[in-house]
Amino acid sequence: MADVKPAPKKKSSGKSGKSSKDKKKKREERVKKAFEGPTKIDLNEIQLGEKLGGGVFGYVYKGFCRGNEVAIKVPTKRKLNKQQFDAFLHEIDLMKRIHHPQTVMLMGACFDEIDNKIYIVTELLAGDIAQLLVEDHKLSERLDWCYQAAQGMAWLHGMHPPILHQDLKPSNLLHDGAGKVKVCDFGLSQVIPEGEEFVNEQPRGTPLYMAPEVLAPGTYPLTGKADVYSFAIMMWEILTGEEPFQEYSDLPTFQRDVHWEGKRLPLPDNWPEELKRLFHVMWDADPDVRPPFTSLGECEDKEFDVLSVLKRVKEQQTDIEYNEAIGKNIRDPEGLGFWKENFFPEESVDWDDFIPRFYAWMKTPIPNDPTALGDNPTASELxxxxxxxxQKLDKAGNVQAEEELRRRSEQGVQTRKADDSQMYSVGSIDQAELDDSQKEYLCLKGLLYVSSKNEEGIVDTDKFGKLLAYFGSPGDGKFLRRISELLREDYFHGYVSGKQAEVLLCNKPRGTFLVRFSAGRWGQVAISCVDQKGVVKHLVVQNDANKGFRLHRNKPQYWATIKEFIEDHRVKLYLESHCEGSPFAHLFKKVETVLMGYQVDFDDDEDDLEAAKANLKMGMGGHRG
Structure with missing residues (x-):
């Protein structure tokens, strides 16, 4: 069912010459008012580009004006009749009055006197919400789109005099590509004189979204409650991603079933009850039952206007989705509470934001980071x-860092990545110069500094949650000590896959073993060893939250740390000699390498296996040693 345009007014006859002159003068004044002042744009300043879409009277193009990308609305017809011309003037007049972040901004207008054509120039956005409905977006995101649109509508209805949109639908909501939503297309909008009863004589808008009193003029005076009804239908479409009333193809049947017999759209069972209640009152046949967009003393239940309900439901749904998302990764209740309290709604944060809050949670002073570059780094350090x-130094205004970044960019130098097996450089620091707190800090940094997506300097919920699973909750004051006690062992290799472990143990004597974090099982630790037959085998040590490590599911014996487990199972599991090469060993004893290592999991394919072998031949970080 297509949009309904206002019916053309009948031409009057028998007008006096004086009356015609008065009307012409009035029209000229109106045109001058529309196209003069700050919003005036000259025709030669406009450059049309690709067509973006179309409405009742005009097409919208992407274009340029005064060096800015803009959207330009142009009439569909080359020559405008009086009604069409007046409609464009009306839209310009309305948009000049509206100033709100959730409504599209008018930048200016232009009148081509030769072709009698009008150009309306507005800000350019990424697209309309209708285009996003087929994509996979969370319910909280869709609720937020509706909430922002309701903010724009609340502003329109609260103006003096109020403005009715009269054509709300997903294609008349634009987005900027970053989550911001704005109401657009005021071609059918209507100013309602304050204190006067406005009777709708002709339906305006799109029938699927029209309130009963709009589609059947004269049943009720036209008020902002008509927009509330339309908003409910539009909101249902946004939240479900489905087209409303798909079963109807003719207007009389649709009007009979929906408007006269009260048929409404189905509401999913898993939606919050408050949201379902909101729908029921918003699309009620009686306009007086429908709530306003925002309460201004006109609503008995001031907590049940559209904005209030959408805000509550949106926040509740965001919290539910956030808990589900990070709860899969952070399974320790205390750790989950820490992350939510400090980083909601983020699922990853910068290391520099994470570390002070984490140490504050542990009630432990933060030591100086010996790997941090000073204010005046040497050329070698840079x-x-x-x-x-x-980037951190550059942000602080360091000229040397800025020059080094520019040099790398100009010369095409690839910046070191996490999958180079190197997280950050320790440089020439002697381990003897590090105190225990600094060693613990560097161990923590070694495990968290690169995210699960190989983003350097990013801590995410996946790595953080696994860290708590491996070493327990930080609340007992021994968390950092447990980490350093394991990482100081030269048999510990950190984030190493099973395939990598097999390469590391290749041609090693029987009884050689290493300990690693299991890549395939969340929060578990694996022991890879060469058995008595010379075959590399992998044993996953069960890690039960708040209990410890155990060998068999049917034996309730636990060890507090993986180090204790190893010591008690050396004979039973034939763990005789260490597979040296731990990326953390240099923190606790002198070794040839001076690089803080970090090994990223490889996929179990031949290319990655060959890459692992080549990496071993070159040494950590591609340096021969």
Missing amino acids: ANASLQQL
Whole structure:
């Protein structure tokens, strides 16, 4: 069912010459008012580009004006009749009055006197909400779109005099590509004189979204409650992603079933009860039952206007989805509470934001980071610095870092990545110069500094949640000690896949073993060892929250740490000699390498296996050693 246009008015006859002159003068004044002042744009300033869409009277193009990308609405017909011309003037007049972040901004207008054509120039956005409905978006996101649109509508209805939109639908909501939504297309909008009863004589809008009193003029005076009804139908479409009333193809049947017999759209059972209640009152046949967009003393239940309900439901749904998302990764209740309290609604944060709050949670002073670049780094330090280190210095106004970033960009130098097996450079720091707190800090940094998506300097819920699973909750004051006690063992190799472990143990004597975090099982630790037959085998040590590590599911014996487990199972599991090469060993004893290592999991395919072998031949970080 197509949009309904206002019926053309009948031409009057027998007008006096004086009356015609008065009307012409009045029209000229109206035109001058529309196209003069700050919003005036000259025709030669406008450049049309690709067509973006169309409405009742005009097409919308992407274009340029005064060096800015803009949207330009142009009449569909080359020559405008009086009614069409007046409609464009009416839209310009309305948009000049409206100033709100959730309504599309008018930038200016232009009148081509030769072709009698009008150009309306507005801000350019990414697209309309209708285009997003087929995509996979969370319910909380869709609720937020509706909430923003309701903010715009509340502003329109609260103006003096109020403005009715009269054509609300998903295609008349634009978005900027980053979550911001704005109401657009005021071609059918109507100003309602304050204190006067406005009777609708002709339906305006799109029938599927029209309130009963709009589609059947004269049943009720036209008020903002007509927009509330339309908003409910539009909101249902946005939240479900489905077209409303798909079963109807003719207007009389649709009007009979929906408007006269009260048929409404189905509401999913899993929607919040408050949201379902809101729908029921918003699309009630009686306009007086429908709530306003925002309460201004006109609603008995001031907590049940459209904006209030949408805000509550949106926040509740966001919290539910957030808990589900991060709850899969952070399974420790205390850790989950810490993350939500400090980083909601983020699922990953910068290391520099994470570390002070984490140490505050542990009630432990933060030691100086010995890997941090000073204010005046040497040329060698700059050359070996990571992108994150350089960006941090550059942000602080360091000219040397800025020059190094520019040099790398100009020369096409690839900045070190996490999958180079190197997280950050320790440089020439002697382990003897590090105190225990700094060693613990570097161990923590070694495990968390690169996210599960290989983003340097990013801590995400996946790595954080696994860290708590491996080492327990930080609340007992021994968390950092447990980490450093394991990482100081040269048999511990951190994030190493099973395939990588097999490469590391290749041609090693029987009884050689290493300990690693299991890549395939969440929060578990694996022991890879060469058995008595010379075959590399992998044993997953069960890790039960708040209990510890155990060997068999049917034996309730637990060990508090993986180190204790190893010591008690050396004979039973034939763990005789360590597979050395731990990326953390240099923190606790002198070794040839001076690089803080981090090994990223490889997929179990031949290319990655060959890459792992090549990496071993070159040494950590591609350096021969």
